[in-house]
Amino acid sequence: MVKEIERAGIPVVHVCTVVPISLTVGANRIVPAIAIPHPLGNPALSKEDEKELRRSIVLRALKALETEVDGQTVFEK
Amino acid sequence: MRLELGNIFIKDVQFGDVTKVEKGTLYVNKTELLEAVSGDPRLTKIEIDIAKPGEETRIMPVKDVIEPRVKVEGPGGIFPGMISKVDVVGSGKTNALKGVAVVTAGKIVGFQEGIIDMSGPGAKYTPFSKTQNIVIVCTPVENLQQHEHEQAVRMVGLKAAAYIGEAGKNITPDEVKVYETPTLMKGMEQYPNLPRVAYVYMLQTQGLLHDTYVYGVDAKKIVPTLIYPTEVMDGAIVSGNCVSACDKNPTYNHLNNPIIEDLYERHGKDFNFVGVIITNENVTLADKERSSNWTAKLAEYLNLDAVIISEEGFGNPDTDLMMNCKKISAKGIKTVLVTDEYAGRDGASQSLADADKSADAVVTAGNANEIISLPPMKKVIGYLEPADIIAGGFSGSLKEDGSIVAELQVITGSTSEIGFNTLSAAEY
Amino acid sequence: MIRVVHYINQFYGGIGGEEKADVKPEIREGVVGPGMALKAALGAEAEIVATVICGDSYFNENIEEASAAILEMVKRYNPDLFIAGPAFNAGRYGVACGSVCKAVKDNLNIPVITGMFIGNPGVDMFKKDIYIIETANAATGMRQAIPAIAKLALKLAKNEDIGMPKEEGYIPRGVRKNIFKSERGSKRAVDMLVAKLKGEKFETEYPMPDFDRVAPNPPVADMKKAKIAFVTSGGIVPKGNPDRIESSSASKYGKYDLTGVNDLTAETYETAHGGYDPTYANIDADRVLPVDVMRDLEKEGVIGELHRYYYSTVGNGTSVANAKKFAETFAQELIKDGVQAVILTST
Structure with a gap:
């Protein structure tokens, strides 16, 4: 899906746990997530800390969307 | 480690007054069996039925399939860490009731679980249409949490298999097969000129209904490690129930892992079968990296020349498979992979979620997305209703007359990624 | 005739x-x-x-x-x-x-x-x-x-x-079809292994595919004014799965209105995905589709707005061809609705 959205002309960031699959399917902007059943959360944390964690991933995704890339890029930080 | 596996061929199963094996017939005392499996307050009802090959019977939703076995000589008991104490198993003598299986079924736990048809077109895709099945249908208390439900049913299946297996303890087996794996040094001395081969055994460990247990430990919590192949034959590895039904290994398949059997078959002739590396398929990338690093490291450590790697499941585990393949190949060790495919209902889509150039020797167990039509059956053990929602089913899968049109995915054991079946796929 | x-x-x-x-x-x-x-x-x-x-x-x-x-x-x-x-x-x-x-x-x-x-x-x-x-x-x-x-x-x-x-005599069409072979899979794997060890010829049953690539689009120029849309393959749907998206091999996607939704709760949203343990997403679907955080960022002015609709399907066993078809369809809607960027979450 990510590739078709990109092909349609809309910049897209893929937030996912299994970065290698994302690289294989051809996403250009990739933000690594936490775990497959909870990519943007961590049930082990308190509700507040978990939301803070989620916010940091979303902010990284937004940063990726604001960044010029010339090929597949994984935004680790 | 050396195991004598005694096969007792069972041609018929009947209920009887005493649980025993006599002239190829297994008699089961229903009351005693019920006693052996009951006691869990999480289950309100346990029913037992028999399904035989050729009957017009459908069993669903199937959770696990287990072969009854019993330890005859040597340390430990069957299913260590689950039923028996955690003694090291895999040596001495074990008897197996061949041609019989315990099948657990009943109200759906989550989304998934599978179908076994004892006759008709579905029967040729599942190995369990050829076994005499003692089916145990469990009904949970209302609102039982899914993990609890799964665990309760899992234990019922293992207890039942252990109880029935006891009937084979004092029987002289019809056939005895000897499997032996020496220590590393001995093996090298014995076969100095043969290439060294191991089996990388991937266990699905993705959570509810996608788990596997090793000596009672949830395999998602292990780092890859070594196990003697014969330990597996004594039930050191059991299934945390089956999802997707087609390519999650039921406990029966672990006990009878055909890759282990076929590697033993040519051990000492074409290669030296050194042993088994078990690894997991976890849900974080760090886990995937760590585990695949570790399998590659162990493969190197064992001085291997080649490995067979089998996957369990599909989707993100395809990445675990590719990581294992890539990292082991990078050590100069040859690889052969066993997987199945999700190429779409028309077969025109890409089969695996991940790919790597090093994966140049792949055995496929077929396209799980292919559509299959299952005619209505005279008898249903369990419930038909989940047909629309089990993995591989879709809205409208279940027809009014009781027939089911769904993907092959719904059939228990149909695209076994440990190569249990002859099914494959080819490009047309 | x-x-x-x-x-x-x-x-x-x-x-x-x-x-x-x-x-x-x-x-x-x-x-x-x-x-x-x-x-x-x-x-x-x-x-x-x-x-x-x-x-x-x-x-x-x-x-x-x-x-x-x-x-x-x-x-x-x-x-x-x-x-x-x-x-x-x-x-x-x-x-x-x-x-x-x-x-x-x-x-x-x-x-x-x-x-x-x-x-x-x-x-x-x-x-x-x-x-x-x-x-x-x-x-x-x-x-x-x-x-x-x-x-x-x-x-x-x-x-x-x-x-x-x-x-x-025809050129392979890239269509995979199931066939029964004479030997079981494990035997075929061991045979292949022996051939590979001996340096003999063997034929893989599944040749690795080639993947095509799409060049990245230019970045979002002004995030404070941008309309961002959510797409997910994690199967997040309104409770009860109104479109009955399949737990595996999805044949459809859902389009759902987020108007007035500030937080996804156990009572209102769940996952239809059958490929992972659903417990965590069912308790709090924000863990897959971070609506709560996006609403905060919207209020704070970090982004212009969160697009009214999100699109959801189940990535579990879903063919690449289907996923491609879904995205081709809704990408056109996203363009029409003036969406400038997409956050796609996967499980």
């Missing part, structure tokens, strides 16, 4: 060479040129009722009009089977044969077949859609190509089982 319409270019139609490549399509009763040999190969079961002839340049420069015109001509003869070429290594002829075959198959719903050299550009364009018999690279291979085409054409017309590419 199986009624056949045959398609050839201006050269094989006897009209002329390159200088006549711009002639418009025409249809003639009966056989023309290579149709003679084809007629003989088809035998008594089939009859070539008409032959379409079109200039290669004309076709390739006017693909839509030419296809439409040819389709009309073919329809009038009410055929059961359509055969084009063979085109050998002629590029424009190959593209024409492929295009016309696909148009006939899609519109008239009858079997179609053509023949080409493996290097013909028409092969890569159409091998997934139609049967293409592999031919030599020049017309000297006509004598081998015609019987192969005729044989498979008759099978297609009679709706018989089609064998593997090697047996039938």
Whole structure:
């Protein structure tokens, strides 16, 4: 899906746990997530800390969307 | 480690007054069996039925399939860490009731679980249409949490298999097969000129209904490690129930892992079968990296020349498979992979979620997305209703007359990624 | 009697060479040129009722009009089977044969077949859609190509089982089909392992695919004004899964309104995905689709707005072709709705 959205002309960031699959399917902007059943959360944390964690991933995704890339890029930080 | 596996061929199963094996017939005392499996307050009802090959019977939703076995000589008991104490198993003598299986079924736990048809077109895709099945249908208390439900049913299946297996303890087996794996040094001395081969055994460990247990430990919590192949034959590895039904290994398949059997078959002739590396398929990338690093490291450590790697499941585990393949190949060790495919209902889509150039020797167990039509059956053990929602089913899968049109995915054991079946796929 | 319409270019139609490549399509009763040999190969079961002839340049420069015109001509003869070429290594002829075959198959719903050299550009364009018999690279291979085409054409017309590419002589179409082999999978794996160890030849049962790539789009210039949309393959749906998206091998996606939704709760949202432990997403679906955080960022002015709708499907066992189709459809809606960027979350 990510590739078709990109092909349609809309910049897209893929937030996912299994970065290698994302690289294989051809996403250009990739933000690594936490775990497959909870990519943007961590049930082990308190509700507040978990939301803070989620916010940091979303902010990284937004940063990726604001960044010029010339090929597949994984935004680790 | 050396195991004598005694096969007792069972041609018929009947209920009887005493649980025993006599002239190829297994008699089961229903009351005693019920006693052996009951006691869990999480289950309100346990029913037992028999399904035989050729009957017009459908069993669903199937959770696990287990072969009854019993330890005859040597340390430990069957299913260590689950039923028996955690003694090291895999040596001495074990008897197996061949041609019989315990099948657990009943109200759906989550989304998934599978179908076994004892006759008709579905029967040729599942190995369990050829076994005499003692089916145990469990009904949970209302609102039982899914993990609890799964665990309760899992234990019922293992207890039942252990109880029935006891009937084979004092029987002289019809056939005895000897499997032996020496220590590393001995093996090298014995076969100095043969290439060294191991089996990388991937266990699905993705959570509810996608788990596997090793000596009672949830395999998602292990780092890859070594196990003697014969330990597996004594039930050191059991299934945390089956999802997707087609390519999650039921406990029966672990006990009878055909890759282990076929590697033993040519051990000492074409290669030296050194042993088994078990690894997991976890849900974080760090886990995937760590585990695949570790399998590659162990493969190197064992001085291997080649490995067979089998996957369990599909989707993100395809990445675990590719990581294992890539990292082991990078050590100069040859690889052969066993997987199945999700190429779409028309077969025109890409089969695996991940790919790597090093994966140049792949055995496929077929396209799980292919559509299959299952005619209505005279008898249903369990419930038909989940047909629309089990993995591989879709809205409208279940027809009014009781027939089911769904993907092959719904059939228990149909695209076994440990190569249990002859099914494959080819490009047309 | 199986009624056949045959398609050839201006050269094989006897009209002329390159200088006549711009002639418009025409249809003639009966056989023309290579149709003679084809007629003989088809035998008594089939009859070539008409032959379409079109200039290669004309076709390739006017693909839509030419296809439409040819389709009309073919329809009038009410055929059961359509055969084009063979085109050998002629590029424009190959593209024409492929295009016309696909148009006939899609519109008239009858079997179609053509023949080409493996290097013909028409092969890569159409091998997934139609049967293409592999031919030599020049017309000297006509004598081998015609019987192969005729044989498979008759099978297609009679709706018989089609064998593997090697047996039938067609170019593999990238379609995976289940077959039973004589040995179980584990034995095949051990055999393959031994062959690989000995350096002997072996044949993989699943060759690795090539992946295509799309160039990245320029970044969002002003995030404070941007409209961002959510898409997920994690199966997050309103509680009760109103569209009944399948837990595996999804055949559809859902489009859901987030108006007034500031937080996804256990009471309002859940996952339809059957490939992972659903407990965590069912308790708090924000863990897959971070609506709560996006609403905060919207209020704080970090982003312009969160798009009113989100799109959701289940990535579990869902074919790449389906996923591609879903995204092609909703990407157009996203563009129409003025969405500047997408956050796609996967489990």
